[in-house]
Amino acid sequence: MPSTAAPTSPRFLEACRRRKTDATPIWLMRQAGRYLPEYRKIRETATLLEMCERPELAAEVTLQPLRRFDLDAAILFADILLVPRAMGLKLEFVKGEGPVLTPPIRSRRELARLREPDPHESLGFVLDAVRIVRRELAPGKALIGFAGAPFTVASYMVEGGPSDDYRTTKAMMHGDAPLWRALMMKLSRATIRYLRAQVEAGAQAVQLFDSWVGSLSPEDYERFVRPYSKLVIDEVSELGVPVISFGTGNSGFLDRFAAAGGDVVGADWRIPLDEAWSKIGRGRAIQGNLDPVLLTSGPTRAVLGAARRILERAGGRPGHIFNLGHGVLPTTPPERVKALVDFVHHESAR
Amino acid sequence: MPSTAAPTSPRFLEACRRRKTDATPIWLMRQAGRYLPEYRKIRETATLLEMCERPELAAEVTLQPLRRFDLDAAILFADILLVPRAMGLKLEFVKGEGPVLTPPIRSRRELARLREPDPHESLGFVLDAVRIVRRELAPGKALIGFAGAPFTVASYMVEGGPSDDYRTTKAMMHGDAPLWRALMMKLSRATIRYLRAQVEAGAQAVQLFDSWVGSLSPEDYERFVRPYSKLVIDEVSELGVPVISFGTGNSGFLDRFAAAGGDVVGADWRIPLDEAWSKIGRGRAIQGNLDPVLLTSGPTRAVLGAARRILERAGGRPGHIFNLGHGVLPTTPPERVKALVDFVHHESAR
Numbered sequence: 001m002p003s004t005a006a007p008t009s010p011r012f013l014e015a016c017r018r019r020k021t022d023a024t025p026i027w028l029m030r031q032a033g034r035y036l037p038e039y040r041k042i043r044e045t046a047t048l049l050e051m052c053e054r055p056e057l058a059a060e061v062t063l064q065p066l067r068r069f070d071l072d073a074a075i076l077f078a079d080i081l082l083v084p085r086a087m088g089l090k091l092e093f094v095k096g097e098g099p100v101l102t103p104p105i106r107s108r109r110e111l112a113r114l115r116e117p118d119p120h121e122s123l124g125f126v127l128d129a130v131r132i133v134r135r136e137l138a139p140g141k142a143l144i145g146f147a148g149a150p151f152t153v154a155s156y157m158v159e160g161g162p163s164d165d166y167r168t169t170k171a172m173m174h175g176d177a178p179l180w181r182a183l184m185m186k187l188s189r190a191t192i193r194y195l196r197a198q199v200e201a202g203a204q205a206v207q208l209f210d211s212w213v214g215s216l217s218p219e220d221y222e223r224f225v226r227p228y229s230k231l232v233i234d235e236v237s238e239l240g241v242p243v244i245s246f247g248t249g250n251s252g253f254l255d256r257f258a259a260a261g262g263d264v265v266g267a268d269w270r271i272p273l274d275e276a277w278s279k280i281g282r283g284r285a286i287q288g289n290l291d292p293v294l295l296t297s298g299p300t301r302a303v304l305g306a307a308r309r310i311l312e313r314a315g316g317r318p319g320h321i322f323n324l325g326h327g328v329l330p331t332t333p334p335e336r337v338k339a340l341v342d343f344v345h346h347e348s349a350r
Numbered sequence: 351m352p353s354t355a356a357p358t359s360p361r362f363l364e365a366c367r368r369r370k371t372d373a374t375p376i377w378l379m380r381q382a383g384r385y386l387p388e389y390r391k392i393r394e395t396a397t398l399l400e401m402c403e404r405p406e407l408a409a410e411v412t413l414q415p416l417r418r419f420d421l422d423a424a425i426l427f428a429d430i431l432l433v434p435r436a437m438g439l440k441l442e443f444v445k446g447e448g449p450v451l452t453p454p455i456r457s458r459r460e461l462a463r464l465r466e467p468d469p470h471e472s473l474g475f476v477l478d479a480v481r482i483v484r485r486e487l488a489p490g491k492a493l494i495g496f497a498g499a500p501f502t503v504a505s506y507m508v509e510g511g512p513s514d515d516y517r518t519t520k521a522m523m524h525g526d527a528p529l530w531r532a533l534m535m536k537l538s539r540a541t542i543r544y545l546r547a548q549v550e551a552g553a554q555a556v557q558l559f560d561s562w563v564g565s566l567s568p569e570d571y572e573r574f575v576r577p578y579s580k581l582v583i584d585e586v587s588e589l590g591v592p593v594i595s596f597g598t599g600n601s602g603f604l605d606r607f608a609a610a611g612g613d614v615v616g617a618d619w620r621i622p623l624d625e626a627w628s629k630i631g632r633g634r635a636i637q638g639n640l641d642p643v644l645l646t647s648g649p650t651r652a653v654l655g656a657a658r659r660i661l662e663r664a665g666g667r668p669g670h671i672f673n674l675g676h677g678v679l680p681t682t683p684p685e686r687v688k689a690l691v692d693f694v695h696h697e698s699a700r
Contacts, residue, residue: 165643165679174644174652214599217619217641217675219659249564251602252621269567271602291567293515294524302524309569325567329515 010142012072016205016242016263018285018319024311024348025072026341027144029246030327031065032077036334038064048093052078055128062133066141068334069341073142073205074133076198078126080148080209083190084157086117097161104160106168111183116190119197126194127201134202144244145203147195149210150188150228151221157183166215173224184228192235199239206236207244208262211326214249218256226260233261244287248326254279269325273313285319292324295332295340303336304343311348322348360492362422366555366592366613368635368669374661374698375422376691377494379596380677381415382427386684388414398443402428405478412483416491418684419691423492423555424483426548428476430498430559433540434507436467447511454510456518461533466540469547476544477551484552494594495553497541499560500534500578501571507533516565523574534578542585549589556586557594558612561676564599568606576610583611594637598676604629619675623663635669642674645682645690653686654693661698672698 012025033039039061042051051057062077081099085091089101105111117123133143147153156162158169172180195206210229213221233243245262251271258265258280267276267288277286290310294303307322314320322344328337362375383389389411392401401407412427431449435441439451455461467473483493497503506512508519522530545556560579563571583593595612601621608615608630617626617638627636640660644653657672664670672694678687 165646167643167646167679167681170641170643171647174648214620215643217656218622219656220641249599249620252604252618252625254602268602270564270599272568276602291520291570293517293520293565296515296517297521298524306567306569329517331517 012142023345026322027073034330035332058129059132075144086122087114130201142204145198146207151225188228205242210247213247218253229260287321362492373695376672377423384680385682408479409482425494436472437464480551492554495548496557499558501575538578555592560597563597568603579610637671
């Protein structure tokens, strides 16, 4: 149903600005995904990349979870590695291995070959998906755009795929810092242009995913990563939409991570929400932080009990956006997602 | 060379008790391992289990790193899954998959079949290795015994092997808490007996490895795990040897983790050492916390620079034991380990 008027700003956007809302907003990372049968049905007809490249499919899977559940925001269906692909790397998804990028960037020669893509040309399909979703999305619901944070994306570019220990990436930071910094700068510029184009196309907030930042020591994060995250966040903040900065495994340096900026900072499930909020600073909003594994199995009352205790730790203060500590797992039963979403709204509205 | 007299207590043991030492002691988790050619040579002639079961081989690889490097402690070569094996599970190491335990413990029937092993009978080979190492170890060097912490070992027993998300383990905690608690109790008792036997055979300190504790939320850790870790630590502490409690990924709840006890608490590399020490409490010793990946590649000066900054964060206070934040990786060049060990001693003695 096309949105004809937006009587009030979506609850999710209000919470990003730390304004009081009638209930705690909730959305879930990877809410558009394999745990939904309607997603799998589309996935059977198209590869992951085809789903990203066909705006009507990307928009459809983006909207699917909002048809089932009373989620407060949709998150664009896309992949964080579309950016290095647009820069000229070949991206393949290899069964059992995950994404493979070729050639890996390990020298100035390879770096020099990377394009600085115009997102309107090389990533126009993403922007088209944004436009479709915005047209379809009910008033009261917000659309979140996103990109990978420079470190997480660069680690894939340097390693050539997923890594257990980010050995080659860390060796480049310490062994050839100018090369590392040049790669991070080039990638940051591409990310800024990409996020700006998403916002111009209609994204109402953006999330920067730094999923693997928890592989770093606080010192390496500050020296080799934060300046670039901060650059991206600062530039995108200029556009007037809320920026969510998300990492995992970074509880030991969440204060340093939060110093990169962002209206909202994510917390994974390995830290009590109130302690995370203190580290982030009470002047910022927080997103999190239920263990995603709890949603997959065990009794529903355990999920709801844990959700209640997270709400208690948030203490009803404006600026809490309920989410998992990481993405929805493929084995999650959809009916448990429904129970969680309804519970969070109901419980926080009391 | 047999030790004939111990003129002074080993530096490592003094630091565990937070007494002043002439230099910061250092040992490295997994210092006896695949990165050493002399280890690989023995490994070619025997499986991992055979190496554990033949005391002369286990003692030999335990001592190998101390012949090359001026390490302050040896750590017994063994595997944390020897305990569930002694309890009656079948343990195999499957290439590419890691350890496999059968049958996985998922019901009362399987739990009831588990033996409570007498370590002198079913794990006598470990105790023999302890005796050999103690006989061979130079004065001034200490021998650390160890076991897996109840959660980490139980997770292998429930999952049947390594896991990405500990889904079955968490489902048992929340779905059948009495079964989970009964398993943890049985395992804790076996672990206590095993560690006690190691101490009686000559181990001068023991470390409890809770490597996967960082998969848990602070809440689940406190409810379902800490009581058992605390029980083991309390019982072993009665024997008068220092207990080191080690986990990874737990920076967000290191205070709660430290509340389980231990003379020394380990910190992984994802938190600044001084902040970790504050969370552990200044009345306890701390072990850590260099990123193990830094040792594998990149310039040696980067390793030594990071080590210097860790020593600076320790601030020369008694009770810091230098270590990595997790185990030595197989690709680590031995000469870099030597450079690190010598640097830590030299730098801290100034």
